[in-house]
Amino acid sequence: MLEQVKTIAVDGPSASGKSSVSKGVAAELGFIYVDSGALYRGVTWQAIRKGADPQDAKAVVDAMHAADWHFFVQDGAAIFSIDGDVPVQELREKDVREAVADVAVIPEVRTFVVESLRTLKNFGSLVMEGRDIGSVVFPDSPYKFYLDADPEERAMRRYRELVAAGEDEKAHEVMESLKKRDQIDSTRKTDPLVVAPGAHKIDSTSMTLDEVIETIVGAVKGNS
């Protein structure tokens, strides 16, 4: 019998460890890793480079629809090009980081991203990290996980990441910006960050990365 395509949803707030965990789970299971936030960042990046004000929903949506998007798999991860360019580092830069939460609340942007994410199943089994993967993108998946950690721990993780990336950041500013992102992500009208029905909740505050990965891999294998 043909092996069925599986979708593993890993949701949770900023800096909850979703990326490292999802990459680890994908590597262990041989699935394709998908960073759904990268698409919201891609829409934001495209809007900015086309001179659209990220606060102007119509301008953002026009820039998004006018662009030529292509999705493909490279080194075990799903990535995309926009008008022939593949933004990677650009998506992490400050202008995108600061505007993306506003762009991600635009309903047309969410529709476009959710539909694009669903098409990635054509590439094979996926581990997709995000905020609404278990609740909106793949609500029927039996493999839904909600990763959380204490806000202080998440702020410290994000701070260490930024410092390692050479950013000149202050710990208390990272804490403030994380709180602001949590607030926007959990209170927005369209697809707020919620624990999807049936999701397996994992508090990673005092777990190692490997422990979290093994918890998910074990649950998926036990359920297959």
Ligand code: DC
């Ligand atoms: O995970 P991230 O920091 O790259 O996410 C960037 C933004 O996109 C953040 O404001 C949350 C939003 N997002 C979302 O609304 N839904 C997703 N599935 C993924 C990200």
